[in-house]
Amino acid sequence: MTDDTDVPSPAVATDGGTSPSDEGADGWDATPLGSYRALRASLRTGRPAAVATVTNVQGSAYRRPGAKLVVAGDGNSTGAVTAGCLEDAVADLARAAVDDGKARVERFDLTADAGGEVWGMGLGCNGVIDLLVEPVDESLAPAVDELDAKRTVVVATAVGSDSSEIAVGDRTTLTTDGDRVARDRPGLPDAVLDAIADDVAALRESGASATVTVETDAGTVEVFVDTLTPAPELLVFGRQRDVPPVARLGREAGFRVRVVTGRGGSADADRFPAAHEVLPTRSPDLASLVDAPATTYAVVMSHNFVDDRLALESLLDTPIPYIGLMGPRKRFAEMREAFAEEGSPLGDADLSRVSTPVGLDLGGDHPTQIALSVVSEVLAVHNGRTGGRLAHHGGPVHRRATPPGSHD
């Protein structure tokens, strides 16, 4: 999906800013932004594509349910469903889905007992992976629209059925507002959606995806409940040469990145090619840029004391969960004094959101090392983690999704 010439350009940013690059990285290591972009491009251009989604895993698997691989008609793919074990098989299924317009479910048993070395091509893939492979069609458009509006959306799709009334691929999109939308394909019966409502709510809340089994009068139906979340936003306030590495790594880590130069006038989009958007908004007006506060993370790094203080003041007026402030502790102590002298001292609720010195404790002082430290912290905070070494922790590597129930 590298040829996007027919895709409408992202709207030019207001406030004099520009959008120097389109969203998400291409290729195998694409984040969800990249996969969503590939879906959107296919829907907008009508160019055929297929999408494979992990619906269930057993045993050791590299990707979790909900992981997506979008295969364009020209064979270019965006995203990954394994660590590289099944591309050829998935490419074949994708072609077939585009050709016959039908959704299909395939189980890949990569355990050694099941001949995993055949599927795994000796690469040591293992676990059992269920994939939904389907053409990209209008049934996905409501979900993409919701993501474009920065709202989480749940897509419920039949992935198994012994009911004659429900076929694999039947789909209902469940919006944050509570709407049930079916387009281009049959929707799921209300009885099924009612039966999985609690699971949907739990999965939506945790941002996870899972397959839920429902017993109906007409038979057993397996529904893949796929939670699609808009990409988190990284707002970088600064314009010096330490900003581009933060923007680049932030984008690679899956954030939608906006660089705010704070200078007024027009934005220097060329200086920040990795940013999704470059804006000249001045420090006191930063709050006006926050339109998805629950998942917006800010890094304040203009190196100018007054600009940084005004940026902090503006951002603290919003409910965003994290404001990283570049610079030593002493500088922030001076900033707190300035707030206090103004008669608006920072309270505990403010202080808990200001992270300074910004970043994880990695010990590097080179620009990219500092950027690595900053983006790692933002990612950890977004995922409710504190950094630190996994080997020193006791918990599982992946967040556990709410275990799906079985409804009788």
Next chain:
Amino acid sequence: MTDDTDVPSPAVATDGGTSPSDEGADGWDATPLGSYRALRASLRTGRPAAVATVTNVQGSAYRRPGAKLVVAGDGNSTGAVTAGCLEDAVADLARAAVDDGKARVERFDLTADAGGEVWGMGLGCNGVIDLLVEPVDESLAPAVDELDAKRTVVVATAVGSDSSEIAVGDRTTLTTDGDRVARDRPGLPDAVLDAIADDVAALRESGASATVTVETDAGTVEVFVDTLTPAPELLVFGRQRDVPPVARLGREAGFRVRVVTGRGGSADADRFPAAHEVLPTRSPDLASLVDAPATTYAVVMSHNFVDDRLALESLLDTPIPYIGLMGPRKRFAEMREAFAEEGSPLGDADLSRVSTPVGLDLGGDHPTQIALSVVSEVLAVHNGRTGGRLAHHGGPVHRRATPPGSHD
């Protein structure tokens, strides 16, 4: 320093491997690998260049002593000495140094009281920064040779003198073997080198650089003691599609990256463009690749149980400080059982070096997020850190260098 056509290519790796790319990133966010490469390129080609080195800082400064900016004759620069405040001034000094062949020292006072807004161009730079700006000449060749041999080296350079016998730029290179080498420029007198020997030892040990003041019979001399350390090595064992992001971020973080595919035969260099070297070495022979064990970090991620176990076994035969093992705890538990069944159970000393699950606890599961977690952990371990949030710690952001003494 982007035109390297005349520079000899890095030697093709033995063992069927190739060197798909030259070392280090270019540009402002270059790590030391990039700066060293720029120095080496100028020395080998004879193309004029200058190098600016931070020798001292007071107050808030973005880079520490030892940070380098190499300016090629065509104006291209590699590295950074500030967050972007002094480029124009440094470019002028670099041109002058190339023209007259002389080293010079310049103090930039970026504090507001000293008119920092003039130097800082309103960008909020501050602190006082001393720079040594000099032509790249043969006086630097012994240090580059030591780095090429993966040895730490100390370069002692006069940066201030009221002695008529010692001029700014006089230089002696101090090798790990204890040699004192002067080339192309007058060396420092033995009396001066003897007087700073303890400082040199401490700075070499901590990997830091600092200016030391020495009182001699002929007057006061300021010596910049610059510790240059070879880039740490990141050895990635694996060949699947999750390897390239680890190689790419590892390189960006300043590591010399070798990808080992473990397949024998020839290496797939094209698949890992960010690696400095791609080798097909098989898992039982990994130890043979470790030639700088104190600063070699391994990540074992072939996804193949047997290959990973053999890789681990081989790497544990070396004294490298860190072996990250991809995969869940349960898999490593099974691996430990396999070691025990073989009659060679892993001891505490082994276990303390095996980091599994690999990476910092960032919570992401996308390929680049996993790579970010892995490379962040390697960087933290290299710097003796644990990767938690700086805001939750009490210490300073930078490692403190051993405070230089004043010798009377």
